[in-house]
Amino acid sequence: MKKRSILLNGMAIVSAVVAVLFIAAAPHEEVHIPKEEWSFQGFFGKFKQDELKAGFQVYKDVCSACHSMNLMSYRNLEQIGFTADEVKEIAASVQVTDGPNEAGEMFERAGKASDAFKAPFPNEQAARAANNGALPPDLSLIARSRGGKGFLGYEGADYIHAILTGYVEPPAGFKLGEGMNYNEYFRGHQIAMPQPLSGDELEKQSHDVAVFLTWAGEPNLESRHLTGLKAVLFLVVFTLLFYAVKRKVWSKIH
Ligand code: HEC
Structure with missing residues (x-):
């Protein structure tokens, strides 16, 4: 009897928690963002x-x-394939405020790659x-x-x-x-x-x-992926080596 009521209480608590989670999650269902x-x-x-x-x-x-x-910065655009000259040109197409100059005044100049x-x-x-x-x-x-x-x-x-x-x-x-x-x-x-x-x-x-x-x-997404790949390769090689060593060691005992 006791065991059963513990079980029933447990089930009631679990379903209450599940219900609360569903209610909490519900507002997010309102807009469904299509996956591309x-x-x-x-x-x-x-x-x-x-x-x-x-x-x-x-x-x-x-x-x-x-x-x-x-x-x-404009120079970051070199990372996606724009040449240094193209980047200079893109940057130079905007006017930026710089300064102050020696007279203490701000002035306008063409943009630079480092801006x-x-x-x-x-x-x-x-x-x-x-x-x-x-x-x-x-x-x-x-x-x-x-x-x-x-x-x-x-x-x-x-x-x-x-x-x-x-x-x-x-x-x-x-x-x-x-x-x-x-x-x-x-x-x-x-x-x-x-x-x-x-x-x-x-x-x-x-x-x-x-x-x-x-x-x-x-x-840095690509280099992060590469690091992940290296780590997996390392683990595979390590596992194989470990297995080879284990066989070698145990072969002497049998
Ligand atoms: C005429 C001005 C204007 C232009 C042009 C414009 N936006 Fe916006 N954008 C806004 C304003 C204002 C908001 C804030 C909207 C709000 O909170 O109701 C906004 C919000 C956003 C948001 C955030 C929505 C959110 O979840 O809060 C994104 C993303 C966005 N714009 C992307 C873009 C992209 C990409 C372009 C170019 C293709 C662009 N916008 C062009 C004015 C503009």
Whole structure:
């Protein structure tokens, strides 16, 4: 009798815990982020240089009008296949504020490879004022902070791709705030970012810029994969050696 009631209590506790976990998990089910194919996924995953370069171009031509990438410098672009001369040219296409000079004044000059990416707004207030009160987040680590590592069941790149391709007509009766846009994949479906990409290239550009932003958040992904591979090889060789030694040692005893 006693044993049985312990068992029953146990079962009741377990089901209560399971129920609580389900309820806690439920709100996340609200938006389902579709999974895409990414070349960088998996143990042997690698970034594709043409996607990275095209993705940077999308960032530069479109996203950089509102989003900073403060952790990136122009010279980092050499890591994705731009030549030193191309990097110089890209950097020189922006004017940056430097100084103070000997007269104590700030001055404008052409960008250099060693400069950080130029931010579109001088401060947060200016960024909000231009964006209906919302702050366009810095994109340096965005792929990591939005579902990176597939920990939520999707990659940061899946999320970025989903947001960029998720602008649709709001369902009938949906109350959209002033200056807001409806997005299928954004929490609450109301986003202050106006649809940045559209047209025939929407799918490709969304894909490429998501790849570029993933790389920006984790430029060492490939060498990390390589280290993992080396560790596994080491363990395999070590195990074989160990086994050979064991056989040798025991063969004398039998
Ligand atoms: C006209 C300005 C503007 C442009 C251009 C723009 N964005 Fe945004 N973006 C915003 C604003 C404002 C927000 C904040 C939205 C909010 O919180 O409602 C935002 C938010 C985001 C978010 C975060 C969503 C979240 O989960 O919080 C991502 C990712 C993003 N933008 C990516 C991009 C990419 C990639 C591009 C280029 C293809 C781009 N944006 C172009 C203004 C812009």
